Structure formats: C-alpha cells, structure tokens
Amino acid sequence: MHSALWKHVAPYFRPDSPVDRWGDPSKMDAELILGLYELRAYVGKPLYVLCGWELRGPESASQHPLGRAVDVYSPELHWFDLFLAASRFDVFNGLGVYTWWRGHDGVVHGGVHLDTRPGNRMAPDALWCSPSRGTYEPIGHLRAALAAGGRA
Numbered sequence: 001m002h003s004a005l006w007k008h009v010a011p012y013f014r015p016d017s018p019v020d021r022w023g024d025p026s027k028m029d030a031e032l033i034l035g036l037y038e039l040r041a042y043v044g045k046p047l048y049v050l051c052g053w054e055l056r057g058p059e060s061a062s063q064h065p066l067g068r069a070v071d072v073y074s075p076e077l078h079w080f081d082l083f084l085a086a087s088r089f090d091v092f093n094g095l096g097v098y099t100w101w102r103g104h105d106g107v108v109h110g111g112v113h114l115d116t117r118p119g120n121r122m123a124p125d126a127l128w129c130s131p132s133r134g135t136y137e138p139i140g141h142l143r144a145a146l147a148a149g150g151r152a
C-alpha cells in the first residue's frame with residue numbers, strides 16, 4: 001500500500017502501530033484502509049485492529065490472506081453500534097459481527113470483520129454474526145432491511 005495513503009490515514013491508523021495487529025501492513029488493500037479511516041472518523045471513537053493480513057489454510061475463503069479484510073473493535077463503542085455504523089459504508093462488501101472477541105485489554109468488547117471482497121454486497125453469505133467461537137449465523141436479511149431504511 002502507498003505511503004501516501006498511510007500518511008492520509010495517520011491521524012487514526014499507522015502501519016507501525018504498537019497496538020494494531022496488521023500482520024503485514026504493506027499487503028493491506030488501500031480501499032479497505034480508506035474505508036476504515038472513514039468509519040473511524042464517523043464513529044469518533046478509537047478503533048483497534050485485532051487482525052489484518054493473515055495467512056489461512058488452502059481451503060479458506062477468507063479475505064484476510066488477500067489483505068482485503070480487517071477485524072476491529074472499540075473499547076468505547078458497543079459491537080452493535082459498530083455494526084450499524086459499518087453498515088452505512090458501501091465499501092465493506094463483507095461484514096461479520098463477533099460478539100465474543102476480546103480486546104487488547106482482555107475484556108470482551110465484541111467487534112466487526114470488514115472486507116472489500118468483490119461482488120454483490122447483498123449476497124446472503126456476506127453478512128453474518130458469530131455469537132460464540134466457531135459459530136456463524138447468516139443475517140443477510142438485516143442488510144436488505146437496513147437498505148430499506150429499517151423497514152423489513
């Protein structure tokens with residue numbers, strides 16, 4: 001990723017952050033980082049990166065090995081509010097809510113997985129909730145309801 005882009009997002013995110021776990025910040029998708037920057041500006045609360053670029057198994061469909069996914073949480077924002085805020089940003093084609101994630105402080109804050117996968121963001125498998133480790137529930141119908149202004 002271009003140093004100019006990191007410079008742009010530097011008020012909130014730095015590749016050499018001692019806290020954020022980018023994995024390899026140079027492999028992160030620019031569109032994703034810009035979207036994350038805009039989300040951070042929108043919520044007005046700190047967002048911390050639990051996982052950026054990361055190798056996964058060959059069977060994995062994860063966007064993390066492509067640098068197109070980031071897992072974030074805020075100690076000052078409930079995961080549901082973070083989910084609602086992230087839903088407003090079209091750049092995040094994939095959006096997962098994880099209610100059980102622990103922050104760097106060891107406290108359960110929950111958080112969201114955001115990714116810039118290609119394709120239709122309305123795809124049913126592009127929006128999910130994980131209420132516990134290893135458990136995933138599709139909640140794609142919520143996205144359609146949100147797009148309709150909250151009326152299902």
Ligand SMILES: [Zn+2]
Nearest residue numbers: 069070071113
């Ligand atoms: Zn993730």
